[in-house]
Amino acid sequence: MNLLRSLPPAVAELVLVRPNDSERRDAVIMSMKLHVHQLMGSLLLLFSAGLAAQQADGERVSALLRNVCVNGVQLHYMESGSGIPVVLIHGGLGDYREWNSQIGRISNHYRVIAYSRRYNYPNDNADILPDHSAIVEARDFAALLDTLKLERVHVVGYSYGALTALFFATEHPERVRSLTLAEPPILGWLPEIPGGKAELDKFMETMWTPAAKAFRRDDPETALRITCDYFAGKGSYDQVPAEFRQSLVDNIREWKALTTSRDAFPMLSRDSVRNLKLPILLLTGEKTLAPLRMINNALTHLLPNAEQVTIPGATHDMWIEDPERCGQATANFLTKH
Template sequence: MMSALEQRLLQRAVIAGGIDIHYAEEGSGSTLVFVHGGMGDWSSWAPQWAAFTPHFRCITYSRRYSSPNQNTIDSRSHSAIAEAEDLSALLDRWQAAPAVLIGTSYGAFTALQLALAHPGKVRALALTEPPVLPFADRSEGGRDARLRFQRQVLDPAAEAFAAGESELAVRLLTEGINGSGPGESSTPAGRERRMRNAEAMRALSLSSEPYPSLDEEALRQLNAPTLLLYGDRTLEVHRATTMALSRLMPQAQLLEVPDSGHGIHRDNPAVFNSVVLDFLQRDVSSLGPGQAWQSGDHPIIISADRQLTTETTCF
């Protein structure tokens, strides 16, 4: 059965270089843009659509090489830098800046890169585990996890793509990236979605620099209210990267979401929707260390060491 989002009429925008982008839009008010992960597309945000469209003008789009876009891979150096410039052009086209950006995985990386390159176009950020992998090396355990991830997941997937074995590459990436959240990774629908978006991961897997580092001083100076999320069941490489990013962004709030792997928005959508809406509906920039904010009727405490603690019944 098609979700309410998937029943929306897709629209198209052509941006610089003839890049053709498909998107869906609903709601009114301040603009909120959903930015999907590596093997997702515009439909990935179905669990969020009904929760956010009553409050925002919501737009979800397929990034450059994701379905149903038919853009030809024309670079061996594709990365979040190019994806962020695509999003910047789209915000102009939609007359949407400054916009709230909600991103997961490589979509979170894209949104964060946009905020650094074009800070005036971003109102707030809610980011799930952006894979700025060089930052994992800021801890010994993180470096070991990154090297293991490279050796066991990224390198074999790149070799499979280079050999024309896209199905194998997608399987390696799916199993190697998602962690142990309950999500849709192993369902027929989940596998079909990933295969139809294989070109997006081919572009990254065969890129000379798919996971570039970000300017640390620019991260510290970023003014947009930011919520960083990670799953309690995510892989160590994602956890280490998110923790390192959090330490570089003392202005950001950090939240561990229960019963989730790498794809929090699909693994635990009720909690994801609740905490992100709470974050957006409050003046989060006024909260300092040690202050409390609310998720429904339950407190989430931002402690002085920037670790978020919750009661087990919180959600």
């Protein structure tokens, strides 16, 4: 009975149905299907509400948008607040708007800067490098700081932005006050982690390589469908709100640059990470993808003094799914350093 109490009501009822009571069993199964559809609908409504809130926040900060030219490319950025600078680096298929819900929170106490990496909205940099990578992005980031005359900054990076932040920090540790990393995809470490090679092969075979092939035959929508299938489940592209789908389309050139690059995930030295003597916060989602969990665990072993926060129930999309917890964890960390 303790087991039945732990099951959802519809599932527990199905367990108790007699084997020969087909009519009742069919009714319970129909109820379960309805429950699942209602749950998915609620999740999509919640997702839409979060995006709507971010869009409203974005309208308030869009007037602050500026741009600079560094390393031969244009970078758009926005800034708000005053004081010690905090720079936010977005993830793949995102842009500066990814941080809209965090700008107000952080700018109350800091000078916050959120920028779009070179191939992300609204930048219009035509030439795509054949070997585009986080190393290129880190060089852009360094040049952006030079242009804005920022010597030392707090850096907050998410996904590919976190990988960019790591390459920057290992090259210029003296310029980093603190480092907040939300699941950097250091894929080069996976073959050395038990079970990691299988996860890397799955990532490459089911998503990365097929997406690259779709781009090469000029079929970006299929590339996005393949990507969403991997990160959010089969058919998820058609289920996400139109606003979110448009944000993916806005940033499609970055995804093409990465998936078709000769070296999108350059090797990052474990020793260079281990030698970082900085305040570091590691953010991860409780339900993130297996390879990202493996990489985060490797980081916790290399950085035993780093603070660690797991966002309950969140996936790799933690900043969209639970911006409040992610933002509060980051704000609490920043106040200490």
